[in-house]
Amino acid sequence: MKNEWPLWEVFIRGQHGMSHRHVGSLHAPDAKMAIKNARDVYTRRNEGQSIWVVESNHIAASSPSDKGPLYEPSESKVYRHPTFFDIPDDIGAM
Amino acid sequence: MTAPITRDQAFLQFLLRMGDNTLILGHRVSEWCGHSPVLEEDIALANTALDLIGQTRFWLGLAGEVEGEGKSADDIAFLRDVWDFRNILLVEVPNGDFGRTLMRQFLFDAWHSIQLGRLMTSSDSRVAGIAEKTSKEVAYHLERSADTVVGLGDGTEESHRRMQEALDYLWPYVGEMFQSDAIDAEMVAAGIAPDPASLRDEYDALIGRILATATLTIPDSSFGHKGGRSGKMHTEHLGHLLTQMQWLQRAYPGANW
Amino acid sequence: MYAQMVQSTGKDVKTTAEMTPQEAAFQARIDAGEKIEPKDWMPPAYRKTLIRQIGQHAHSEIVGQLPEGNWITRAPTLERKAILLAKVQDEAGHGLYLYCAAETLGVSRDDLTEMLLDGRMKYSSIFNYPTLNWSDIGAVGWLVDGAAIINQVPLQRTSFGPYARAMVRVCKEESFHARQGFDAIRKMAEGTPAQKKMAQDSVNRLWFPALMMFGPPDKDSVHSEQSMAWRIKMNTNDELRQKFVDQTVPQIEFLGLDLPDPGTKWNEERGHYDYTDPDWSEFFDVIKGNGPCNVDRLAARNKAWDDGKWVRDGLLAHARKKAAAKVAAE
Numbered sequence: 001m002k003n004e005w006p007l008w009e010v011f012i013r014g015q016h017g018m019s020h021r022h023v024g025s026l027h028a029p030d031a032k033m034a035i036k037n038a039r040d041v042y043t044r045r046n047e048g049q050s051i052w053v054v055e056s057n058h059i060a061a062s063s064p065s066d067k068g069p070l071y072e073p074s075e076s077k078v079y080r081h082p083t084f085f086d087i088p089d090d091i092g093a094m
Numbered sequence: 095m096t097a098p099i100t101r102d103q104a105f106l107q108f109l110l111r112m113g114d115n116t117l118i119l120g121h122r123v124s125e126w127c128g129h130s131p132v133l134e135e136d137i138a139l140a141n142t143a144l145d146l147i148g149q150t151r152f153w154l155g156l157a158g159e160v161e162g163e164g165k166s167a168d169d170i171a172f173l174r175d176v177w178d179f180r181n182i183l184l185v186e187v188p189n190g191d192f193g194r195t196l197m198r199q200f201l202f203d204a205w206h207s208i209q210l211g212r213l214m215t216s217s218d219s220r221v222a223g224i225a226e227k228t229s230k231e232v233a234y235h236l237e238r239s240a241d242t243v244v245g246l247g248d249g250t251e252e253s254h255r256r257m258q259e260a261l262d263y264l265w266p267y268v269g270e271m272f273q274s275d276a277i278d279a280e281m282v283a284a285g286i287a288p289d290p291a292s293l294r295d296e297y298d299a300l301i302g303r304i305l306a307t308a309t310l311t312i313p314d315s316s317f318g319h320k321g322g323r324s325g326k327m328h329t330e331h332l333g334h335l336l337t338q339m340q341w342l343q344r345a346y347p348g349a350n351w
Numbered sequence: 352m353y354a355q356m357v358q359s360t361g362k363d364v365k366t367t368a369e370m371t372p373q374e375a376a377f378q379a380r381i382d383a384g385e386k387i388e389p390k391d392w393m394p395p396a397y398r399k400t401l402i403r404q405i406g407q408h409a410h411s412e413i414v415g416q417l418p419e420g421n422w423i424t425r426a427p428t429l430e431r432k433a434i435l436l437a438k439v440q441d442e443a444g445h446g447l448y449l450y451c452a453a454e455t456l457g458v459s460r461d462d463l464t465e466m467l468l469d470g471r472m473k474y475s476s477i478f479n480y481p482t483l484n485w486s487d488i489g490a491v492g493w494l495v496d497g498a499a500i501i502n503q504v505p506l507q508r509t510s511f512g513p514y515a516r517a518m519v520r521v522c523k524e525e526s527f528h529a530r531q532g533f534d535a536i537r538k539m540a541e542g543t544p545a546q547k548k549m550a551q552d553s554v555n556r557l558w559f560p561a562l563m564m565f566g567p568p569d570k571d572s573v574h575s576e577q578s579m580a581w582r583i584k585m586n587t588n589d590e591l592r593q594k595f596v597d598q599t600v601p602q603i604e605f606l607g608l609d610l611p612d613p614g615t616k617w618n619e620e621r622g623h624y625d626y627t628d629p630d631w632s633e634f635f636d637v638i639k640g641n642g643p644c645n646v647d648r649l650a651a652r653n654k655a656w657d658d659g660k661w662v663r664d665g666l667l668a669h670a671r672k673k674a675a676a677k678v679a680a681e
Contacts, residue, residue: 026447029667033245036241037134041134045524063390129420129654131655131662132662144433168429245669249664249665338424
């Protein structure tokens with residue numbers, strides 16, 4: 001019988017207050033050990049302040065064929081980016 | 095009748111006891127690197143060994159300072175013979191299987207964490223400083239080894255059997271951690287370190303709780319091997335360990351590495 | 352390299368006309384520098400070849416722990432012991448990252464491991480050579496990891512997303528390896544006559560095996576073309592080997608050691624060092640299983656795996672019990 005430990009995805013929030021970021025995966029028998037393993041595997045160089053783990057088969061992902069409908073509509077909305085607007089240099093920081 | 099020891103002599107012995115424990119256990123744990131049951135455990139064990147080696151540099155470094163003969167932590171680690179070592183016997187016994195290694199780690203971590211907790215209020219600020227820094231590492235070691243002992247004790251029939259065998263084998267080496275002698279009395283008087291015997295109740299409560307969760311039975315025996323802390327009688331295993339560890343330093347004296 | 356002689360499953364590289372529209376669109380994405388992600392469509396041969404390559408790369412990291420691990424208990428100072436242990440631990444980490452990348456292609460780590468253990472999958476030839484003196488630890492870090500970096504830096508741009516991301520992480524950590532290796536061997540080269548002798552011995556023994564890491568010469572390398580079209584191999588074997596020689600020869604000279612290959616000569620016209628080819632019959636022997644350490648390496652990996660089974664099973668059984676108890680309580 002196959003007795004492989006489940007696969008977990010690891011997310012780590014680093015030093016600088018950024019969001020948790022996916023850093024990789026690992027195997028662990030349960031969530032508690034997955035967090036410990038993540039600490040040992042993915043924070044060896046002082047990378048982390050907080051760890052999330054989630055079992056890989058619990059991740060719902062968008063499908064590659066939806067790429068067009070999902071992401072292309074935002075390409076035409078350039079006005080959402082601050083660089084869209086011309087602001088005179090002499091009014092100071094904005 | 096030997097002459098009473100001075101406080102400095104006792105302090106040196108105390109530091110060697112701390113540093114030799116971490117040195118020898120770190121060495122033993124490092125033997126697993128590349129051979130563990132699963133990659134995640136391999137990496138975790140290496141972290142534990144690395145912490146212990148780092149702690150050794152603190153304790154033996156301070157021992158060299160206190161001794162005042164200009165010896166470095168490396169000189170102390172690599173150029174003494176078996177009878178100079180002051181580690182408890184528990185840390186020098188061979189690794190055995192993974193279960194025995196983790197059981198030994200747990201039995202040591204439990205003592206280590208309590209000991210460092212007490213040392214954080216040591217009257218010697220250097221000792222308190224080392225304890226402060228290393229106690230965080232050891233808190234994690236304990237959490238991890240305790241979880242593993244519980245997981246394997248209460249795992250399969252085979253893992254349960256192996257963990258009980260490990261506990262039975264190692265139990266006679268536990269008592270040595272709590273034996274007090276003249277050196278300890280001197281350390282207590284100086285406010286540097288606690289009386290080893292005073293840690294026993296807290297230790298028993300801690301390991302009793304974890305081992306019960308692990309469905310393991312603590313052997314009904316108070317017999318304890320001794321001789322490591324005093325240096326009177328180590329196991330045969332220590333000599334072989336040192337033969338490997340010290341080989342380059344002994345074969346090529348005076349070289350820089 | 353760490354992945355030598357990976358057999359590409361595609362026969363010859365297809366022309367655009369020979370491709371199905373799906374294959375052509377896939378190749379166009381690769382040509383445009385886009386990353387292929389696990390859920391994207393990919394030709395079965397691309398998937399198969401990648402599993403072989405990433406798997407072999409991962410196995411090399413894991414088997415690669417052994418020759419260096421051989422010296423952890425004999426490291427001459429506490430600092431060297433810590434550095435070496437951290438380094439060998441990194442190799443385990445690299446293996447782990449790479450296995451995870453392979454797993455996104457639909458193969459499990461345990462399956463890959465079993466294929467390594469029963470000889471169906473290979474690992475790099477270099478790890479079938481022994482580490483015989485302390486200076487080898489320096490030489491392995493400096494030469495072997497140095498050679499690996501030359502291969503791995505371009506792989507950060509490889510077409511398969513998870514592989515590329517694993518390589519980014521690996522490369523970040525590898526430069527520590529090469530530097531610690533050079534630092535260790537430098538101490539030896541500048542040390543006592545006995546130490547210098549060890550350093551020279553290491554370089555002499557490991558130089559040609561290091562050159563072999565890049566795989567057979569381009570003229571004999573049958574699997575490269577398709578892999579290069581798919582951007583899972585970024586440079587030819589000879590290109591990378593030359594780069595390694597050019598980079599390393601001045602470092603050997605800096606250390607004051609003799610060049611292990613008397614045929615090493617600066618070639619003004621080419622702007623590169625000329626060098627003697629390694630003995631390729633030795634290389635093929637090692638690949639076939641007849642290197643000095645093949646049998647021992649595989650035996651060590653098999654022992655770790657077999658001895659560890661009860662641990663893996665035990666911890667999983669406990670996790671399942673706890674999960675069941677939790678469900679029952681709800």
